[in-house]
Amino acid sequence: MYNYLLFIHILSAITAVAAVICYPIIMSSARTVGQAKFALSLLEKTAILPKLGGTLLLLTGLAIGFQETYLFRERWYVASIVIFLVILVIFAGLLPAGIKQQLKLLLQTQGDNLPEVYRLSRRRSAWLEVVANLAVFISILLMVFKP
Template sequence: MYIYLLFVHIISAITAMAAVICYPLIMSSARTTGQAKFALALLEKTAILPKLGGTLLLLTGLALGFLETSLFKELWYLLSIVIFLVILVIFAGLIPAGIKQQLTLLQKTQGDNLPDAYRQSRRRSAWLEVIANLAAFIVILLMVFKP
């Protein structure tokens, strides 16, 4: 059972993390209002991937811990769960709220120039994405090297 859970855990990580890593890449390419609207609509459609993959990742990680109870005594395991919860809050709650706000700002915009209010909101989202990606990198390091 452990090996099957580990397999689902790894597939969930790939699903969640691939989407997370792509967010800044997609958004950094938007230079006009039309491009930003398209990029945000794309992110809105792919937002299910970090939510679904992340939830499944957390559940399988906890299930692995219940199968191997000694993991709950390991600092790397506990830190991974705490850091991952931060990532989940960012990508399941904060970033989707930012996407909705940015889309609303762009809907009110006439022309192709990106408004300053959008740029400020986008900067906030970009910082959240950087924090989440850095946290994901730390979690991966913790899981691979198990210090």
């Protein structure tokens, strides 16, 4: 059973992490209102990936911990769960709210130039994406090297 859980855990991590890494790449390419609308709608559609992958990641990680109860005494394991919860808050709550706000701002925009209010909102989202990507990197380091 452990190997099956580990396999699902790794696939879930790939699904969730790929989406997390792609957010800033997709959004950094938007230069016009039309491109930004398309990029934001794409992110809305792909938002299921970090949610689904992240949920499976958490569930399989906890299941592995319940099979190997010593893990709950390991700092790297507990730190990975805490870091994951930070990522979850960002990708399940903060970024979707930012995406909706940015789309709303763009729908009110006339012309093709990105308004300054959108740029400010986008900077906040970009900062959250950097934090989430850093958290993902640290989480992967903890899981691979188990310090």
